[in-house]
Amino acid sequence: MGNIRKTDSKKRILKAFIEILNTDGFNKMTVSKITSLAHINRGTFYLNYIDKFDLLKEIEQEIFTKIKTILLEKETIDIIFSDEKILAVISYLQSNAALITALINSDLKNSIQEQLANLFKNIFTENNANINNPKIAQPYASNIIFGSISTIFITWIKNNMQESPKELLNIINSYRKLTPIDIFS
CATH class of the missing domain: 1.10.10.60 (Homeodomain-like)
Structure with a gap:
C-alpha cells in the first residue's frame, strides 16, 4: 500500500x-x-x-540514463549510433513528449541541450573513436559534432516533434554524411 x-x-x-x-x-x-x-x-x-533541484536531478537522471541504456544496448554495441538505436531514442522522447517538451521549452533548455551533447560525446569517447586526435582540435570537434546532433533533437522537440521518427532519422543521417555546403545546396 x-x-x-x-x-x-x-x-x-x-x-x-x-x-x-x-x-x-x-x-x-x-x-x-x-x-x-x-x-x-x-x-x-x-x-x-529534498527540494525542486533534487526533483529536477532525478528527472534528468532518469531521462539521460534511459537514453544511455538505449545507445549502449549490448546486442549492437558495435554501432552505438545505429539507425535502430537513434529510432529507439526518438521513440523514447516521443513517449515522454509532455515532459521532454516542457523541459526544452523552459528556462532549462540550455542545460538540457548541454547535458545531451555531453552524453553523446561521453558515450562516443568511451566506446569508439580516437577522439583525442581529431582532424579539428578539441573541444571544437566535439562541440561541432555532438552539439549539432543535440541541436537537431532540440529543434525537433521545440517544433512539437512534427517530423516522423524516420524523417528525423533522415535529417540526422544527412547531417552526418553531408558537408555544410552540401546541406545548403
Whole structure:
C-alpha cells in the first residue's frame, strides 16, 4: 500500500512539475506551487525530494540514463549510433513528449541541450573513436559534432516533434554524411 501511495504521489508531483514548467518555468517554480497543484502536503513532497533541484536531478537522471541504456544496448554495441538505436531514442522522447517538451521549452533548455551533447560525446569517447586526435582540435570537434546532433533533437522537440521518427532519422543521417555546403545546396 505504501509503495502505491508513493508512486501515486510521485506521478502527481511530476504532473505538477510539467504544468508549472510550462507556465512559469523552473526558476519561478516553488515547492508550494508543486504541492498545491499536485494536491499533496509539503511533507509528502519532502518524503520524496529534498527540494525542486533534487526533483529536477532525478528527472534528468532518469531521462539521460534511459537514453544511455538505449545507445549502449549490448546486442549492437558495435554501432552505438545505429539507425535502430537513434529510432529507439526518438521513440523514447516521443513517449515522454509532455515532459521532454516542457523541459526544452523552459528556462532549462540550455542545460538540457548541454547535458545531451555531453552524453553523446561521453558515450562516443568511451566506446569508439580516437577522439583525442581529431582532424579539428578539441573541444571544437566535439562541440561541432555532438552539439549539432543535440541541436537537431532540440529543434525537433521545440517544433512539437512534427517530423516522423524516420524523417528525423533522415535529417540526422544527412547531417552526418553531408558537408555544410552540401546541406545548403
